Amino acid sequence: MPLMPKDAQITDLPPEIIFGLTVSYLSHTDVVRLIQTCRFLRHSLNDSDALWAAMTYKRFGVNYIEEGGDWKRACFDVAKMKKLCPHLSEIGARVKRERLEQYRTYCESVKPIKCSDKYCDNTAPDLWMCMTKECSSIGCGRTKAKHGLYHYESVPSHRIAIKINTLEMWCYVCNKWLGQKGTSHTAECERVDQASNSGNSLQELAKFNEKRHKERNMNQVKEGDKMYFVADAFLEEWTQFLLGNKMPGSSVDNSSLILPPNHWDLVGLPAGLDNGLPLVHPGIVPFHNFGLVSEATWNYLVEEYGGGPTLSEANIPLNSVMYEPLLRMMEIAKQRIIDFYKHDGDNGDESEGDIE
Ligand SMILES: [Zn+2]
Ligand SMILES: [Zn+2]
Ligand SMILES: [Zn+2]
Ligand SMILES: [Zn+2]
Incomplete structure (x- = not known):
């Protein structure tokens, strides 16, 4: 027995089913178009935070944004990020944020931050922190003893690093900057900028x-x-x-x-x-x-x-x-x-x- 009568339309479905179908089968750009063109769907999908949170999670696996953040924006940002570097979304906003918090904790400590290699005395500014979850490795840059690069080469899944003084990210696979200032990669750039701006409170700390x-x-x-x-x-x-x-x-x-x-x-x-x-x-x-x-x-x-x-x-x-x-x-x-x-x-x- 068919689930729906033959002459049924999508608009006959209960709102929660429409929500489920939308989140499962439509892209974020499709959703925007639908909401713009169909009054009924605009009403039943409600263009809500819940919808965009579900979209962002389902499409990109990201289930966390900054406090007070806007899920619709986050969904589009993450989409852009994915185009910029396909490895970036593996890390996820939550983990990135943890990394940045850790960075701040390091800054708080009275001792200068140093390369994790125990025989290396290189300090900031040319230091890179690995962005992989549960890894706190800090390596010096290519112009120094290259411990950041060696970390990636010895653990190739640890592909993305953040430069400690500027909070700019680098992907070793794509071999490019993510969010370098003055480029067109605005999505990640804004995120990184946001994180750097919160560094004002570093002085307080x-x-x-x-x-x-x-x-x-x-x-x-x-x-x-x-x-x-x-x-x-x-x-x-x-x-x-x-x-x-x-x-x-x-x-x-x-x-x-x-x-x-x-x-x-x-x-x-x-x-x-x-x-x-x-x-x-x-x-x-x-x-x-x-x-x-x-x-x-x-x-x-x-x-x-x-x-x-x-x-x-x-x-x-x-x-x-x-x-x-x-x-x-x-x-x-x-x-x-x-x-x-x-x-x-x-x-x-x-x-x-x-x-x-
Ligand atoms: Zn002390
Ligand atoms: Zn690592
Ligand atoms: Zn080093
Ligand atoms: Zn990449």
């Missing part, structure tokens, strides 16, 4: 790197130094920043470490401390609720990040039995920190290598 480096090496504590309390919530964010995982966090908030004045009578000190400072809560635990930093570090943190209040051992009463456990824990914590810096000093500059 570099700025944060300086800050990171300074703050990592800032805290130094020795025997007899006064130590200041920093609440754990801030330390957690700060650590993530120092590790390079996050942007700088919010201000220091030590209020959770304080005992409210209406509870002072509960610790037998209704009038508070003789020095007039706020009392810390007797239940706080060093390295659990708070960390300890030097006076210089504390002053820096308040200046740079803001917040407070300033808390130190001066906020712990010495004459209250309620505070004896905290005082004992403080002795141990301080000693641990002093030992840490003593040990660190012995290692000299070598300890730096572990961090980066």
Whole structure:
């Protein structure tokens, strides 16, 4: 039994079937023509992002565009790219983007980027990164020791490389530039330009790197130094920043470490401390609720990040039995920190290598 009556027309089909047939059998240029000439199809295909996303995936295997990107444009761009170099679509926009992100991560690191060959000391600008997924090989150019070319020759499926300083791509099979500025290959050129433009934020990242480096090496504590309390919530964010995982966090908030004045009578000190400072809560635990930093570090943190209040051992009463456990824990914590810096000093500059 036939699926459709003899006099049926394509316009009798349900929209999802029309959608399916369109995506499976028509080219992107056909679709544009159809939508322009047939009001019914224009309506039922809806010229939507979903349609163009499906077209791009079905035709070219690309299932990813930049955030906020336009699928219709992407579909035509990818079509042009394929004409430009048939190998380019093997890589896929998603992978390319990962590569570029990696490139930025490299830039972020304080060390200069260098050729992956372990005996080669060539650095930027003549460096090429392999664009193949899961491969991070960086080779120097033909005018240097040719490690980029040798990488392709030893793994011929790794055909496309991106020049690290200009973000221009090269296909070793087609033996040509993809997206060299000033050529007619606009599709890839625009993509590459977009990626280079986002490099503006590289300066931002570099700025944060300086800050990171300074703050990592800032805290130094020795025997007899006064130590200041920093609440754990801030330390957690700060650590993530120092590790390079996050942007700088919010201000220091030590209020959770304080005992409210209406509870002072509960610790037998209704009038508070003789020095007039706020009392810390007797239940706080060093390295659990708070960390300890030097006076210089504390002053820096308040200046740079803001917040407070300033808390130190001066906020712990010495004459209250309620505070004896905290005082004992403080002795141990301080000693641990002093030992840490003593040990660190012995290692000299070598300890730096572990961090980066
Ligand atoms: Zn490779
Ligand atoms: Zn090299
Ligand atoms: Zn090619
Ligand atoms: Zn460092």
